[in-house]
Amino acid sequence: MTQSDKPISGEDSLIARYFKPLATDPGAFGLDDDAAALRAAGEDIVVTTDAIVEGVHFLRDDPPDTLARKALRVNLSDIAAKGAVPAGFVLTLALRGAEEAWLKPFARALGEDAAHFGCPLLGGDTVSTPGPLMISITAFGRVPQGTMVHRAGAQAGDRVFVTGTIGDAALGLDVLRGGPVAAALADDVVGRDFFAARYRVPQPRNALAKAVRTHASAAMDVSDGLAGDLTKLCAASGVAAVINVTSIPLSSAAAALLARKAIDIETLVAGGDDYELLCAVPSDHVDAFLRDARQAKVAVTAIGGLIAGLSPPSFLDGQGRELKLKRLSYSHF
Amino acid sequence: MTQSDKPISGEDSLIARYFKPLATDPGAFGLDDDAAALRAAGEDIVVTTDAIVEGVHFLRDDPPDTLARKALRVNLSDIAAKGAVPAGFVLTLALRGAEEAWLKPFARALGEDAAHFGCPLLGGDTVSTPGPLMISITAFGRVPQGTMVHRAGAQAGDRVFVTGTIGDAALGLDVLRGGPVAAALADDVVGRDFFAARYRVPQPRNALAKAVRTHASAAMDVSDGLAGDLTKLCAASGVAAVINVTSIPLSSAAAALLARKAIDIETLVAGGDDYELLCAVPSDHVDAFLRDARQAKVAVTAIGGLIAGLSPPSFLDGQGRELKLKRLSYSHF
Incomplete structure (x- = not known):
């Protein structure tokens, strides 16, 4: 993504090519800026973040398309539990390298889920790591002011x-x-x-x-x-x-x-x-x-x-x- | 943080102890919920994300207090560049283990900067990794609707x-x-x-x-x-x-x-x-x-x-x- 300040060297254009089509929200500015803008007309923005790490939360040979779906869906699940409507997400990918054979199915599946759940990509950061693959997503939802559902609040008799x-x-x-x-x-x-x-x-x-x-x-x-x-x-x-x-x-x-x-x-x-x-x-x-x-x-x-x-x-x-x-x-x- | 679904095993309370004091915004719900709520009265929420990886963006022996400050400040810098006022941040920490000697100065410095820049911790995820330490922050700012400053927009003569x-x-x-x-x-x-x-x-x-x-x-x-x-x-x-x-x-x-x-x-x-x-x-x-x-x-x-x-x-x-x-x-x- 071009929002990355420290991209996988020389691979910006590859990453941009695969992720730009997911940035369908006007507030994503086509991933061409340093930040996104999330409009909120009197609503609360519900924010949740969940990361998955190779060898800890997923198996090394898990296919990239299912990884993409899982990484987004575990966040969508939190958004749903809080009673919120998905508004978008940002993605941080820590990769050992940017391989087309991995990125292409990953981005395609992520895009399909983003479209299906109405949760467009707003931005992200792609960093290189010598370590395990890590996919970190922060997702946003909207609720009418003060109506986020909490863990607390349940009563005897419910x-x-x-x-x-x-x-x-x-x-x-x-x-x-x-x-x-x-x-x-x-x-x-x-x-x-x-x-x-x-x-x-x-x-x-x-x-x-x-x-x-x-x-x-x-x-x-x-x-x-x-x-x-x-x-x-x-x-x-x-x-x-x-x-x-x-x-x-x-x-x-x-x-x-x-x-x-x-x-x-x-x-x-x-x-x-x-x-x-x-x-x-x-x-x-x-x-x-x-x-x-x-x-x-x-x-x-x-x-x-x-x-x-x-x-x-x-x-x-x-x-x-x-x-x-x-x-x-x-x-x- | 208690928002973590996959915490460093057995270390939840240690992490909660250090990060809870940073969750000063009422919308962080003391890090006791699955999500935060960011109030926005007709403003746009500016969203930016930047991750730093040990051995790539910082040196292995960099002190935890300076790492904390750098991880937050590189995001605050984007918020400033977009003309926005800081509103808060979420933190994803990928750690090999939760060591008190590292977490304590890290959280203290992060808290000092969060207070100084008016950018409270809203939530996060702590995951264990066998690989390099990674600190990923997604930060939020507020601007009056439609006023985020862009990379595009400069004109000849400026x-x-x-x-x-x-x-x-x-x-x-x-x-x-x-x-x-x-x-x-x-x-x-x-x-x-x-x-x-x-x-x-x-x-x-x-x-x-x-x-x-x-x-x-x-x-x-x-x-x-x-x-x-x-x-x-x-x-x-x-x-x-x-x-x-x-x-x-x-x-x-x-x-x-x-x-x-x-x-x-x-x-x-x-x-x-x-x-x-x-x-x-x-x-x-x-x-x-x-x-x-x-x-x-x-x-x-x-x-x-x-x-x-x-x-x-x-x-x-x-x-x-x-x-x-x-x-x-x-x-x-």
Whole structure:
């Protein structure tokens, strides 16, 4: 990008060629200036930043197109959780070199997602590094003044909802690393591909943002595992939670593995990288939330409720017995 | 920072302890949420991002306090060049580990600069890396709607101004690397320290932002060398420039080295890391610009003028002869 002050030497034009088409917002000035301008007519600009590092957050042989999508989507997921509408993003790429074979599919996929989610590239910096590839994105969203949804704000009596299905991405990471799930699915290439795709390309729930902003008392995205992230939301809100494990929405593929006892429930509720939304919804908003979610075509499932107290969330099985989780979240690598 | 989804394992509280005090803006929510909210009442939010990488943009043994200041100030310099008032920043730190001995002086210096320049920490992400240390900052500023100053916009007839003195930082890098300047200053520790400090801790000219916004037709900061950056401003504006080399403001220490022929002028005009401002000012605004700069207590110097044409800038010596520069900007390392 030409906004870079320290570009990959001699590769400016290559980078500009691939990233300029993504700078569709007039405030990006075609990446020809030192900064972008984000117009805000009485709205708040929601700002979030997430970086992914080769060998830490993604695998060395992950394809560049899925990396591009994941890097943007983990930020879009935060924007959605805060009830905001995407407004754009800036990209910092630390590369060992600027290879066309990598940059071309990376930029194409990033551009497709930017267009699909209405989140144009506003600027960036490209730096050379002798170390691992790193993709850092700061993304912006808009909310009406003072309406950003917080982690804090949930109350005793609120229902707890999650979007989509939980745990698939953790199984996908296991598949890609050739772990026990890969072994259990040795004869099931479709299953392996399904889980790998859920790990590599999360589905941010931006379509639900308005419903979250209108109805949720608190929300966050599930990135480090449902159990751990729910613990954080409860701690920020000063409440406790009771979760019915049998209500947690699972993909049919994950449910089948669980039925076969190839995995345990802990792998799913403590596994990371879901990028689903976790919301607390006051009971008098539940019907309207469900209706708005249906209109937004985002599956939401009630998994329990909030109660007074400061103890960690309880996860109850089908017989009402409390599961003892050895860990709340999953630590990669 | 607690906003990190993938923190340095087990070090969240250490990081939170050092960075929370920097999150003085109410929109940072004490770094306890997944995002920040930036209020904007009819203003444009100017966004710029710049990353620095160990071994590429800074030296491995650079002290953490100067790194913190440099990482923030290179962004503040862009905010100033665009005529904007600082509004805050987000920080992405890629660390090999979270060492208190490094984090403490880093966070303290960053906090001092954030307070001094009115640019609070709004959020961030801390990731672990097996590779070089990287500090990536995205900074925000505010301008009245539509008033961001661009690289494009300069016209033939405009005067060219720079702030401060040019070339000191390039000499500082040479000193730190033990190059010819270090040798020429073997007996002059004060001189060596002066140049090293100019390299390590640039002085962003945020006090001049309003004068730039009011009077400049185009502006940018000088980060890759005056000659190269002027070439970019001229290309973006579709004009040419004639610069009087003898007018270029030099520190007395740099002027002394030049007089001794220990360095040549090219080292100064093509050297990087100045982080001074380069502005084009229409002639009918020159008096008011000089007055406002004086009020802002920022030294500005007219170094030449813009003419019609698309040729690269001409650098004329005291006898009006054109210097042939072998290079326009300096490539580090």
